[in-house]
Amino acid sequence: MINQTWLHTFCTLVDVGHFTLTAQRLYMTQSGVSQHVKKLESQLSTELLLREGKSFTLTEAGIKLYQQGQALLISLNKLEQEIKKDDKYKGRIKIQSPGSIGLKLYPYLLTLQKKHPDLIIDYTFAPNTTIEKSLIEQQCHLGLMTDISKSASVNSKEISVEPLVLITPIDIIHVDWPILMQLGFISHPDASHHGQLLLSKNFVEFDHVNQFMHKGFSNQISLICEPISYGIGFTILPLYAAHSFSKQSKIRIHTLSVPVYESIYLSFCNKSIINERTKFITSSIKDYLT
CATH class of the missing domain: 3.40.190.10 (Periplasmic binding protein-like II)
Known part of the structure; x- marks a missing residue:
């Protein structure tokens, strides 16, 4: 595999046309430029330059290496820039x-x-x-x-x-323990956790959600309140989920006396x-x- 550093030195030399000026541009010594070219020639087993005093001409192999090498260096530079690019909007x-x-x-x-x-x-x-x-x-x-x-x-x-709230059918204006026991519970994957957090802080009678009659279950967040909109049961949900339910006119969202946040x-x-x-x-x- 061609050494990229040597190739870059060679292509710069061809562009500049002078060993001393190439060394200045690349912050190298003139001998360092010559060594890179000689290493390339050794690696490729062919002459790249015909030296004529302080000037040079390219061999056929040198012309081919310059043309394709220059294109390769440009491509590698573009790839490097693309890899380094980190656009916050893309x-x-x-x-x-x-x-x-x-x-x-x-x-x-x-x-x-x-x-x-x-x-x-x-x-x-x-x-x-x-x-x-x-x-x-x-x-x-x-x-x-x-x-x-x-x-x-x-x-x-x-x-x-996010506040946790209690949701009932729309005709339930106030909630107390007997009303909750009568309504029964609509369960969901986080129901036990949410119920424990909110109800334990607001009802001394509460122990666990299994105290309530089981009235249904849904694992679809947008449909947990669906049975409640039909007048069936109550549940506990985070406020964002309660507000996202499409039939807000069919349910009532209650904030209890002791607020609980998740x-x-x-x-x-x-x-x-x-x-x-x-x-x-x-x-x-x-x-x-x-």
Whole structure:
């Protein structure tokens, strides 16, 4: 393989046409320039220059090497610049979050993509455990989690909080323990966790969500409130998810006397190099959620 440094010296010599001036341009000695050319000739087993005192002419091999070598050096330089280029408005960024945050955040991120068409947003809705695993395996650039990571490979920082709210059918004006027992519970993947957080702070009677009649289950964040819109049961959800439900006139969102908030953590893999587009998206998310 041709040494790129020697080739660069040779092509510069041909451009300049003089050993001394080439040495000055490349911050080398004149003997150093001569040595690079001789090493090239030795490597290729052919003469590249016909030396005539202080001047020279190119052999046929020298002409061919200059023409193709110059094109190669230009191509390599362009490749290097492209690799080093890190445009905050260009490229693909993979983000993961739980459903409720995603319902609020993903439409906002799409407005950024519309403004910067070369910025590609890949958004995955996932539970905390999946997000943590994806970060560790560097399958996504950043994650938003509702629980701080326990892994030493993941750096998590709280950037916002989201209220937990109780949702009932629209005709329920006030909630108390007998009403909740009568309504029954609409469950979802995080129902036990959310119920424990909110209800334990507001009802002395509460022990666990299994105290309530089971009235249904959905793992689709946008449909958890669907049975409630039919007058069936109640549930506990983060506020973003409750507000995203399409039939707001059919449900009632209750803020209880003791408010409870779920933290939102922005998380990265410690081994990842944070590129400019990830920094841009991170800053945008912080501004939007805080």
